[in-house]
Amino acid sequence: MNRPVFMKGNEAMAEAALLAGCRYYFGYPITPQNEVPAYMSRRMPEVGGVFLQAESEVAAINMVFGAAVAGARAMTSSSSPGISLKQEGISYMAGCELPGVIVNIVRGGPGLGNISPSQADYWQSTRGGGHGDYRTLVLAPHTVNEMVELTMDAFDLADLYRNPVLVLADGLLGQMMEMVRFPDPIEQRKTGLLRGRDLPPQDWTLTGCQGRSPRLIRSLLMKPGALEEHNFHLEKKYALIEREETKAEEIDCEDADIILTAYGTSARIAKSAQIMLGEQGIKAGIFRPITLWPFPYNRLAELARRVDRFLVIEMSLGQFIEDVQLAVAREKSLKQVKIGLLARPGGGVPTPEEIAARAREVLP
């Protein structure tokens, strides 16, 4: 189990879901995530689970809804256009407070876009995505190994908060092969994002009312004031998540000349640029949000007290930078801080050389 294996991101993530106890997978074909349903269709029968190729993305997310209603760990995966279609179901899950894991192997957009790696679904992922006042937790791995760990954690956080959790990767991470080590699920619950906390009892699932009163799962609240009350209840939960679950990786940020701020694939490339800049005598730090919602605003703001040069690297057109600006603005006027942007939309992937060159431009 703990021997490292060489594995493709999409397949490793599927195996991680199984390790986390996911026994229900519902999906629909779309590139670049097709390895996930293919892997699940082979593995689910082996572990006594259910793989079902749904008639649509819409049906798939509603099957995740149904499995959650019945108390099971369930997952769907897709890529950007498919995730757009799932937003209806995600909104209903958030409203009904149902757990579930949704994987988005992001591709270029808008529209059908292309099948190249992209981070263009940042706003959609971190701002709710569907209709209504709600939040989904968003976990952003930057290696295949981290895809495994965060996918396992996603199921725990979904159950802990009764909320949908998004794992946001991209075509590059999904398609690349890397050494991975599958953690022991019990260990992962201690060392991962769950941090050893107990999961709440499933005293709300629908299993038939034998020996108890009938239960109801709904998001329609028509009584005057009832929905507002529910929204405030959700807000409290979201505030708790913001306090408890925010996570970022930092490398050499404290005394950096410039902080390279990026997540996922962009952060991975930024790490190479950091080494390159070091060789050129420039102290560059890395700030990599692991949770995109909740976003590590406070920590980034703290760093902005000492550091006044940032470079945001994103494979989208100025989406992620807005959160960086919001964070920095908590401590300083944006006039006092220079935040550069290297944006590569439409499937463009930045090179370390490009990042290093742009970083030097941002420096005095």
Next chain:
Amino acid sequence: MSLKPIFTRTPGLKTTPTSYCPGCGHGVAHRLMAEAIVELGARGRTIAVAPVGCAVYGYDYWNFDTTEAAHGRTPAVATAIKRVLPDRMVISYQGDGDLASIGLAEIMHAANRGERITVIFINNTNYGMTGGQMAPTTLAGQITTTTPYGRNVDETGHPLKIAELLAALPGVKYSARGALHKPGLIRKAKSYILNALKIQEANLGFSIVELLSSCPANWGLTPVKAVEHLEKVMTPVFPLGVFKDETPGQEG
């Protein structure tokens, strides 16, 4: 000498006063479904999925576990519940907008997969909850809020016959259409529901009962006139009967 009860309220229903319009068929359909569930001893292991539409409030009346679903996605939600809990009775209750329009993909594929669920389909030839718009089941010439000149079938299609359509699929083991406007037909409708639930109990496949139901408020008719309309205008378009019954011993 003690009195022996020969008729009681079904424990399948709560005592909630109805919020449905006068003459609406949903209340009758709810009761038939609840009675059938209780008669099969299944109340404690039933999970119902309520649609978007008038019957979204089904859970106000049904005395068993119930979840809502997004509009038309009811069969997808029911599919997963049944896959997770195969020994439970899973019922998808849907109206004609929910099932025959926005949810056509979900119902066709759940039926085609032969999901072990039972669908109760209320056909009242319009969208009730939203105030009476055209549904796929709307009759030719019928006036609705979105067909003010009457439904022109050349432009908007013909009334969709769901019970016949689904009966053609191998995964469907029971498909029948009943009506709720006469005592005899109501009793027959209940027997259809019982048969459909037994198909599910026997793990044979998908079962559906379509029920023609009156909607006086949106038809612009009194309840009495609405019943006449159902009998004289609706049933010739939507014939009553069993279109498929693959209960063992019932074939042919």
